[in-house]
Amino acid sequence: MEEAIPSTLIAEQNEKLARDLHKDYDALGEKLSRTGLDIEQLTERARTFELAVPSWGAGTGGTRFARFPGVGEPRNIFEKVEDCAVIHQLSSCTPLISPHFPWDQVEDFSELKQYADSFGMGWGSVNSNTFQDQPGQAHSYKYGSLSHTAAAAREQAVAHNLMCIEWGRQLGSQALTVWVGDGSNHPGQQHFQRAFERYLDSARTIYSALPDGWEMHIEHKMFEPAFYSTVIQDWGSNILAAMELGDKCKSLVDLGHHAPNVNIEMIVSRLIQFKKLGGFHFNDSKYGDDDLDSGSLHPYQQFLIFNELVDAEYRQQDGFGPAYMLDQSHNVTDPIESLINSAAEVQRSYIKALLVDREALNNYQENNDALMASNTLKAAFNIDVSPILAMARLRSDGAIDPIAAYRASGYRAQAGKKRPASGGSSSGIV
Numbered sequence: 001m002e003e004a005i006p007s008t009l010i011a012e013q014n015e016k017l018a019r020d021l022h023k024d025y026d027a028l029g030e031k032l033s034r035t036g037l038d039i040e041q042l043t044e045r046a047r048t049f050e051l052a053v054p055s056w057g058a059g060t061g062g063t064r065f066a067r068f069p070g071v072g073e074p075r076n077i078f079e080k081v082e083d084c085a086v087i088h089q090l091s092s093c094t095p096l097i098s099p100h101f102p103w104d105q106v107e108d109f110s111e112l113k114q115y116a117d118s119f120g121m122g123w124g125s126v127n128s129n130t131f132q133d134q135p136g137q138a139h140s141y142k143y144g145s146l147s148h149t150a151a152a153a154r155e156q157a158v159a160h161n162l163m164c165i166e167w168g169r170q171l172g173s174q175a176l177t178v179w180v181g182d183g184s185n186h187p188g189q190q191h192f193q194r195a196f197e198r199y200l201d202s203a204r205t206i207y208s209a210l211p212d213g214w215e216m217h218i219e220h221k222m223f224e225p226a227f228y229s230t231v232i233q234d235w236g237s238n239i240l241a242a243m244e245l246g247d248k249c250k251s252l253v254d255l256g257h258h259a260p261n262v263n264i265e266m267i268v269s270r271l272i273q274f275k276k277l278g279g280f281h282f283n284d285s286k287y288g289d290d291d292l293d294s295g296s297l298h299p300y301q302q303f304l305i306f307n308e309l310v311d312a313e314y315r316q317q318d319g320f321g322p323a324y325m326l327d328q329s330h331n332v333t334d335p336i337e338s339l340i341n342s343a344a345e346v347q348r349s350y351i352k353a354l355l356v357d358r359e360a361l362n363n364y365q366e367n368n369d370a371l372m373a374s375n376t377l378k379a380a381f382n383i384d385v386s387p388i389l390a391m392a393r394l395r396s397d398g399a400i401d402p403i404a405a406y407r408a409s410g411y412r413a414q415a416g417k418k419r420p421a422s423g424g425s426s427s428g429i430v
Helices: 007-033 039-048 077-091 109-118 151-171 192-208 235-245 264-273 299-314 335-354 358-366 370-381 386-395 402-409 411-418
Strands: 052-054 096-098 126-128 175-178 215-219 249-254 277-282 323-326
Touching: 007 039, 007 386, 007 402, 039 335, 039 386, 052 077, 077 096, 077 109, 077 335, 077 402, 077 411, 109 151, 126 151, 151 175, 151 192, 175 192, 192 215, 192 235, 215 235, 215 277, 235 249, 235 264, 249 264, 264 277, 264 299, 299 335, 299 370, 323 335, 335 370, 335 386, 335 402, 358 370
Parallel strands: 052 096, 052 323, 126 175, 175 215, 215 249, 249 277, 277 323
Antiparallel strands: none
């Protein structure tokens, strides 16, 4: 197995912290035992928790105004695999890479799969791109893709999604994520119903090509690049499309794609109830799809979302099995560090949700005791589960302090030598 960072270095870093970790872990275990919680069971749940990392997240992101490339950015999917392997080696909870096509297209997908295998990395959902025009493309997506008024443009977009399925099949993926920027920027520009009908007609062709065991995940977004209307603009249009297409089509929830103050945890509950929750793109947002680091602004909201997810596990709800992925844009931080941090924060929300006294919460809800129901959730949220996360990493050969280990490795500086910068600032989102 290839080592992105020498395991000896990680072991040396862990040795400095192991004694204090064991003390903190034992103290937390004693505290949790008073309420009937087994810290060893929780640690095992942390060890089995998995997130996918986005291939595009390994590079520096940008805005519509500018992008400032960082040192040692990956120049191709193979180098993205190397960076994603670092994230998993240190965090121990991100064993999957989610690729984006045609950005990550290669001539030989068997070679790419073997390369990822050598690092112990697998492949999550494949993502199609019909929101940008590519060099040599016959028909433009300026006025839409799957919902374009021109049949030729729609057929081109469908064909791309079918190729994404084939490339994903070769990599061992089992899901296709479809997000389109289709919509309008002026009132009257687009007939809402006809556009949605065209989208559904195109999506049916894609859905019919799904291999056995695959799912199709529809992603929605309120705005951008369509600032007046978007064809799949919210969870309502999303679930309607998913219900129309069939059982293998589900809704994907991106935490940054909602209107301000929307109750995302309730949306999650509704999707679970109707067996239409496909998965998540975790990030955080201040104003609108900022793609900030997960848990950097709204950790309690993220916890409340996981409260619904753990409740579904607890109730063993039929059809429940969402895929978890990070989807962030890193403008001023090292992308590897941000993804490591975010993976831990998502994992933290999951473990905290496991601490909720479900029986007590149910009783308070049934008796309309609003204060105690809220306090029951707060009691779990306020417990620092850092020792559990660190112990899970240690037992999985990860790093007790992954950021410190990463910086001690000098990986970024080494990457800078192997991957010379291509130039200065550039415009546009990448």
